[in-house]
Amino acid sequence: xYGNLVLRxxxxxxxxxxxEEEDPEKLAEFEARIARGEKIEPWDWMPFEYRRQLxxxxxxxxxxxxxxxxxxxxxxxxxxxxxxxxxxxxxxxxEVGHAxxxxxxxxxxxxxxxxxxxxxxSGKSKYSxxxxxxxxxxxxxxIIAWLVDAGAIINQTTNSKGSYGPYVRALxxxxxxxxxxxxxxxxxxxYLATGTPKQRxxxxxxxxxxxxxxxxxxxPPDTQSVHTEKLVRWKVKLATNDEMRQQxxxxxxxxxxxxGLTIPDPILHKDPETGRWVYSDPNWEEFWQVINGKGPCxxxxxxxxxxxxANGRWVREALKSPQARYVMPLA
Amino acid sequence: MLETLEIxxxxxxxxxxxxxxxxxxxxxxxxxxxEDIAFASIGQDEIGHAQAYYQLLTDLGLPTxxxxxxxxxxxxxxxxxxxxxxxxxxxxxxxxxRHFLYDAAEQVRLQALRxxxxxxxxxxxERLLREEKYHWLHARTWVEKLGHSTExxxxxxxxxxxxxxxxxxxxxxxxxxEAAMVEAGWLPPNAELRSRWLELITxxxxxxxxxxxxxxxxxxxxxxGARHGLRSPHFExxxxxxxxxxxxxxxxxx
Numbered sequence: 001x002y003g004n005l006v007l008r009x010x011x012x013x014x015x016x017x018x019x020e021e022e023d024p025e026k027l028a029e030f031e032a033r034i035a036r037g038e039k040i041e042p043w044d045w046m047p048f049e050y051r052r053q054l055x056x057x058x059x060x061x062x063x064x065x066x067x068x069x070x071x072x073x074x075x076x077x078x079x080x081x082x083x084x085x086x087x088x089x090x091x092x093x094x095e096v097g098h099a100x101x102x103x104x105x106x107x108x109x110x111x112x113x114x115x116x117x118x119x120x121x122s123g124k125s126k127y128s129x130x131x132x133x134x135x136x137x138x139x140x141x142x143i144i145a146w147l148v149d150a151g152a153i154i155n156q157t158t159n160s161k162g163s164y165g166p167y168v169r170a171l172x173x174x175x176x177x178x179x180x181x182x183x184x185x186x187x188x189x190x191y192l193a194t195g196t197p198k199q200r201x202x203x204x205x206x207x208x209x210x211x212x213x214x215x216x217x218x219x220p221p222d223t224q225s226v227h228t229e230k231l232v233r234w235k236v237k238l239a240t241n242d243e244m245r246q247q248x249x250x251x252x253x254x255x256x257x258x259x260g261l262t263i264p265d266p267i268l269h270k271d272p273e274t275g276r277w278v279y280s281d282p283n284w285e286e287f288w289q290v291i292n293g294k295g296p297c298x299x300x301x302x303x304x305x306x307x308x309x310a311n312g313r314w315v316r317e318a319l320k321s322p323q324a325r326y327v328m329p330l331a
Numbered sequence: 332m333l334e335t336l337e338i339x340x341x342x343x344x345x346x347x348x349x350x351x352x353x354x355x356x357x358x359x360x361x362x363x364x365x366e367d368i369a370f371a372s373i374g375q376d377e378i379g380h381a382q383a384y385y386q387l388l389t390d391l392g393l394p395t396x397x398x399x400x401x402x403x404x405x406x407x408x409x410x411x412x413x414x415x416x417x418x419x420x421x422x423x424x425x426x427x428x429r430h431f432l433y434d435a436a437e438q439v440r441l442q443a444l445r446x447x448x449x450x451x452x453x454x455x456x457e458r459l460l461r462e463e464k465y466h467w468l469h470a471r472t473w474v475e476k477l478g479h480s481t482e483x484x485x486x487x488x489x490x491x492x493x494x495x496x497x498x499x500x501x502x503x504x505x506x507x508x509e510a511a512m513v514e515a516g517w518l519p520p521n522a523e524l525r526s527r528w529l530e531l532i533t534x535x536x537x538x539x540x541x542x543x544x545x546x547x548x549x550x551x552x553x554x555x556g557a558r559h560g561l562r563s564p565h566f567e568x569x570x571x572x573x574x575x576x577x578x579x580x581x582x583x584x585x
Contacts, residue, residue: 066359069367073358077569080577080585081397082382086375092358093371100364138576138585188585196583304359308421312362314487315423318480319363 004107006042012110017048019230034235039165042108053236054164055109056125062102063120063127067301069095071135072144080138087184091145094177101174105166121306123293130213132295139192139199139206145185147210150252151217153178154244163235186255193259207256208264215282216290218245224284249277332515335508336449337388338409339517341399342506342558343440344384345410348400349566350433351377352573353418354426362423369469370426376462383459387451401577405562405570412554412563413498424487425494427477431470432499432532437463439527440518448516471535478539489541497546497554503528506558 009015014022026045033040040046073092079085103113119125130148135141153175160171192203219225219241231237239247250270256263265280289295354374361367385396394402413433418426441463444456477484503525506512513520533543557563577585 066364070359073355076355076358077352077572078575081401082378084585086379086382089355089371089375089378093368093375096358096364096367096371100368103364191585195585196580198580199583308360308362311360311421312366312423314481314483315362315366315477318477318484321480321484 002104002107002113004104005110005112006108007110009110012048012051014045014048015110019047019049022047031233034163034233038163039168040163041165049230050234050236051109053231053234054167055106055111057159057236058102058106058109058167059111059116059119060126060128062099062106062116063125064131065095065099065102067127067131067305069099070301070304071131071133071297072141075135075138075141078138084188088141088145091181091184094181098170098174098177101170102167105164105170108166117305117309121302121309123302126291128217129287129290129295130217132290132297132301133210133213134297136209137202137206139202140210142185142188142192142203143206143210145181146189147185147214147252148217149178149181149185151214151248153182154248154251155218158239158244161235161238189259193261204261207261211264212282212286214248215245215279216284216287218242218248220284220287246277249279253277332511333391333393335511335515336391336517337393338507338558339512340384340388340452341407342409342411344381344399345408346414346433346502347377347384348381349408349410349569350414350429351375351381352569353414353416354430356418357421357426360421366423370430373430373466373469376466380459380462383455387455390451397577401574402581405566406560408562408566408570409558409560411498411502411504412557413495413502415563415565415569416495416498417565417569422487422491424477424484424491427470427473428488428491428495429499430466431474432495433502434463434466434470435532436499436502436524436528438467439524439531443519443524443527447518452517474535475539485539488539492536492541497550500525500546501551501554501557504555504558 019027027047030040030044030046030050040050069092072088072095076085076089076092079088103116106116107113116125120127135144156171156175156178160168160175162168162171189203192199222240222242225241249268253263253268253270268277268279270277290298293299351374354370354377357370357374358367361370381400382396385394385399388399389395413429416425416429438460441456441460445453445460447453447456474488477488503521505521509521512518518524529543536543555561
């Protein structure tokens with residue numbers, strides 16, 4: 001019903017094919033195009049494995065945006081003044097807008113928004129672990145807007161160099177908007193860091209609680225993460241999890257220290273010889289537990305989405321109703 | 332006259348402030364993503380409009396927008412009870428119908444205020460109408476669309492309409508010191524504005540089969556007094572939430 005489904009699975013001849021079953025000539029041509037830096041568009045031939053991986057990735061990204069709107073959204077009412085409130089509303093609205101863009105991009109690969117939402121609600125498809133942690137105080141919203149959005153920018157800027165046209169274009173626009181979220185987050189953090197002792201304590205407490213999920217944000221270490229060389233060649237995966245994590249630490253640890261905050265990792269430092277950050281094990285066991293549904297807020301987040309889905313069903317049915325008369329907008 | 336002007340501007344501002352907060356509660360809970368975005372965007376506009384009205388008072392040496400919105404006791408608010416009603420059960424039909432009835436009222440109010448002899452207000456009304464045009468377009472399109480769709484949608488809209496109608500009627504309750512405002516040429520009498528509002532919405536509501544007429548006086552009587560500072564039972568909890576952070580450290584900057 002959302003209009004971006006270019007082809008349905010039954011209209012895609014190689015739907016479900018394994019890579020070794022694909023037409024070798026077409027595959028070679030496809031890989032040559034990517035090697036030349038061309039973008040793949042929805043109507044182009046692509047191996048099913050490429051399609052499958054991209055659907056999985058874009059869909060997870062879209063789910064993360066709508067679930068991510070929940071912990072911050074609950075702070076709009078409590079935002080302490082007009083300036084912060086209006087900025088936070090704009091930010092959360094942007095995040096839902098990103099979900100809309102991303103679902104549209106994923107739909108062009110042959111999976112409908114309804115099917116993606118169903119897979120989110122059944123737990124079949126994942127979203128970023130970080131949104132399974134609670135935003136307990138106002139300072140949490142500041143840390144999220146600054147550091148979680150900073151992580152997202154690193155991840156998304158990397159992916160925006162990818163090969164699938166609709167995803168790349170969506171990411172370029174998303175990064176543009178995220179850069180404003182980061183400015184808003186940093187400004188809020190600075191006010192708390194330079195504020196009253198109570199505000200400072202609130203900020204430090206938020207950083208203490210969010211540090212581990214932020215370290216998890218880029219995914220498991222490369223030693224535990226399976227990424228085939230093929231996904232790199234197809235420009236689906238453009239940097240490893242550890243590379244992105246290192247980039248984040250490089251950019252943000254000095255800024256955090258500059259504000260006089262303490263990062264809750266006593267061994268965190270940059271090794272002068274390797275130029276790489278050394279950090280404590282952020283408890284990858286916890287990461288796997290949360291991804292498998294045992295985080296502090298998994299049940300609550302999905303319950304909210306299930307409620308919204310069930311509660312709004314009559315509206316979607318009404319929109320699809322054959323009796324519905326087209327109403328001409330007035331402008 | 333400053334006190335009279337404050338009554339007028341607070342009534343306008345408080346309506347927008349509180350409804351903006353209610354709209355924002357739809358983030359993450361809309362029936363389709365596009366409606367989460369629309370309600371967030373409209374709510375953001377409304378809160379911005381409230382800030383602009385308060386600023387007209389600040390310009391005259393009265394409190395700042397933040398003080399008006401987040402440091403004022405409940406009984407000094409002047410919003411209509413329509414905007415205070417909570418999003419019970421997140422019924423989209425109620426949210427939509429409230430949005431429709433309210434934004435129709437905004438159209439009428441702001442069109443009239445463009446002619447206000449209080450020039451800062453006339454200029455502001457002109458500016459706000461540019462955004463309000465899209466609120467009205469959104470509300471009207473959805474009401475007409477759902478009103479002609481399934482039986483369930485029709486019945487839900489109708490029950491929302493019956494619930495909200497007396498509250499919407501009282502958006503035009505006479506303001507304290509209204510005679511002086513009318514005398515000064517700041518705005519037409521609210522009774523006059525209500526007639527214009529009825530002219531605007533009656534054909535649309537009649538088009539989907541809803542009857543339009545004045546609510547019974549025994550229904551209206553217990554709901555009156557909002558413009559005088561009488562708050563509905565829903566207001567206290569909302570205000571407590573709105574001020575939770577700012578009140579936790581009153582002297583701090585955020």
